[in-house]
Amino acid sequence: MGLNELTIHELQDRIREREITSTDIVTDVFRRIDAVEERVRSFTTVMRESAFEDANRADEEIRKGNLRPLTGIPIALKDLHCTRGVRTACGSRILHNFIPPYDGTVVRKLREEGAVFVGKTNMDEFAMGSSTESSWFGVTRNPWDLDRIPGGSSGGSAAALAADECIAATGSDTGGSIRQPAALCGVVGLKPTYGRVSRYGLVAFASSLDQIGPFTKDVEDAAIMLNAIAGYDPMESTSVPLEVPDYRSFLGRDIRGFTVGIPKEYFIDGIDPEIDAAVKRAIAVIEGLGAKSVPISLPHTEYCLAVYYIIAPAEASSNLARFDGVKYGYRSADGRDLLEMYKKTRSQGFGAEVKRRIMIGTYALSSGYYDAYYKKASQVRTLIKRDFQEAFKTCDVILTPTTPTPAFKIGEKTDDPLQMYLSDIFTSSSNLAGIPSLSVPCGYTRAGLPIGAQFLGGHFQEGKLLQVAHAYERHSGIERRRPKL
Amino acid sequence: MGLQGTKRPVSSASIRKPRALSHFGRYPLKITKDQVEYVAHLARLEFSEQEKERFTTQLNDILLYVEKLNEVDTTGVEPETHAIALQNAFRDDIVRESLPHGLSLANAPSESGNCFRVPKILE
């Protein structure tokens, strides 16, 4: 078994015992990348050279006895974290040559904690999608079935981790972009509370919804990663100045007496029956651990997606206006005057899904429609947030399926945007309410595709989420499988 | 078409396809081709005739879907712009280093004399 198959905490133990070096781990990781990347296509940029340099430095620190929580651990970064000197393309032609002059806060923090960066992972263009099919750099495949999508938008990170091409990875989640691919690829994905992890240096999709989070092989690793990246950042106005607890300290605690809310609106006709059954088994496991499950209602659930598909495109239409061929990125050579340059650059530089969302968002904000769309959606968002506030008065966490279906076939939904959008049906509510949520593997379909269960918690209740998910993970009785590649 | 992996069509309110998808044409268009052109201009995008047709249809589907928000009574409800309510996030008025020389323009598609160069505005 290669070191690349281990978790962060397993590797940490062996590093601490001086059994292995970071270079050993990185060597195994790149051996794996060389073996499977051609088929999976998780990465847009592989950072082989600098990874070995990072590993050398880490080994130096290890020799000196300076062990940080991530020292020497190979991590893959979604390609929308700005990385100084390393291309950051966001899956888009319009940024295909953009080399940021600065590191985002999360990248800086991971570096400070000793991480080794393996590469930048593929994603739906500007994180708009649920399948990683809209990237200008090509489609990423699900390691469990190469004919299927890995989910999106952080599909590259989920696939790289599921394929053991890294030890952990980062993603961003605007409407489910961490949790949905985590579920479809059989790994843990965590979206923290809005404002818990700095967005500085994260290329924005929808500013009021975006949040960075980790992909890990188990819940303990998620706690380790969150410890590393969480915290107040003075570079972000929406960063929350709250102390960060040691998330690892929540692990292994008893969940006896916990109340788990089961919202009826998330268990509906149309969910894949195998998913429905797997999540219900998860509820039983948790009850077996002494927690109590209670039926709850989140009455505005059915409006989440509609709200999401107004607010996210509206913010995106504005966030993506900076891509105009003036300061960085792609510029069309066909524009003879300024207006033509703008239109050709943006039309050639953006893919169909991004243009579609820019169009929806521009329309929703345009004169005469603002109240009917953007304002209305923002009001319903308030009601959705209130639903959760009410719910968390009666329960500690909420448990739902992460996705309505397992991974679908490549190309299956590309011509039907609305069907694609339905992939976010259980995940977008967390972003609208700003609450943390986490997807943890809860079984496999008969066809061998992973299934995810989603835990949702109140604002800044990541500790509780990790505690429950960790207890579930240890007692779920689900064998740990690896995709056959 | 329902959600993948199910035989039954999706029938729940929450993941129902908008009515107009299956009865397209019986409902008034939410957005016309003219509006698509206007919005495209605002967003500095251009489309072929074929793309315009397709976009008009797709945008209509999406706009009809989000119509369902009209079912919600939002009288007196404050619109939410932020997931977490914060206020007064300030920085002190302290000058910090600008980008080192050359890095500001390092990504410029076209530059001249330390300025970003763009095609002229045609009047």
Add this chain to the structure above:
Amino acid sequence: MAYETVIGLEVHAQLLTASKIFCGCSTRFGAGPNEHTCQICLGMPGVLPVLNRKVVEFTIRMGLATHCTINAYGNFARKNYFYPDLPKGYQISQYAHPLAERGHIDILLDGEKKRIGITRIHMEEDAGKLIHDERNPWSYVDFNRSGVPLIEIVSEPDMRSPEEAAEYLRRLRDILVYLEICDGNMEEGSFRCDANVSIRPKGQEAFGTRTELKNMNSFRNVQRAIEYEIRRQSYILDSGGEVVQETRLWDDAQGQTHSMRSKEEAHDYRYFPDPDLVPILISPEWVEEVRRTLPELQLEKQDRFVGQYGIPVYDASVLTTTRALADFYEEAVKLCGQPKIVSNWVMGDLLRYLNEQKREIKDSPVSPAHVAEMINLIENGTISGKIAKEVFEEMYRSSKKPADIVREKGLTQITDEGAVVKAVEEAMAKNPAQLAEYRAGKEKLFAFFVGQVMKITRGKANPQLVNDLLKKMLTGS
């Protein structure tokens, strides 16, 4: 037909903060292109704005100085449009919730006081600078100015003549400069003005169609542009036409306004609250804290000078033109206790020298202590007023202390009667013809002899003594 003019002004003032509104880049003028830029003010992917607290404080200051209500809740919105000098494709501005609203300032025109309403004052970021090349098909963008803090001050349509508009603008600038929140430099663009101008038949209540005038970079041009626009609109209405609502650019060289030729796009800015910024809540305590730091404004200071120093209103108005000048004056008065004499020297010699060299009072080579010391020298008879002129000039040139100048140049007044008698005798001896004429009754020649004595004593003779002795000695009595 007789028309009445209606004018409202929108003024943009650059705030004198050290750093930009949303990032730490310097706001200093005059750096090489794009040297004061970073990922934030260049609108690079991934960056976020964090508001400079001083911008809020400066805006509250202006709000208080113009008698506005300071709103307890403010926020920022995005104004979306594409232009090469706008790096993010939107400008961060205030829209639905500005910081200050419903104020006024009073202007004085031909001795009549008039109140001009202030609709609102809001904060926003400046754009970069677009430089056009006349010879080739390119434009160039310098983002140094991008993110420099601005306040926009919107007036009510309360002005009825170009003179009123110009006076309002001057007062507004005086206040900004007094508050030390803007340098008020129109030529360099740190104080900019757009004018909304319409006319209506006298007596009509409804406003006429207005045009928006831009590109006027001096007080004079604002007045000229409005005057031109009134003539143009009157001509259109008189000949049965209709004024088109549009933006017009002032052409200084031609003395005309021109319609902006580029297709006047329907403005659809798609304002929405900026999700990257959080609301600004201003407590009454914060407002009071700012109010306490508010300096005495010009009119208050002017009134105080008249009362406290007993100088004429005109003097007080000149001396309070800027805070620095007023402070200079008060310092000098404190040191010598001669308000009117200090006023004469400051308004006369000092301002003349400074103006000749286009220098600011803060760069004056003469200090208030110098002026006071020199006045003391006159008062105690060490030098004459005439010699003082010479001393002042030298003081301005060399920044030397007046006592040193007097000593080095030997300018001490001659008060010794014997020495002056000698000089008078010499003057009489040298000019026998004039003496004879004087004694024959040509009394005008008295001044001639004063001049002669002063020439002989190199101006140092005490003038009173010269007078007395001449009167006695010329008549030969």
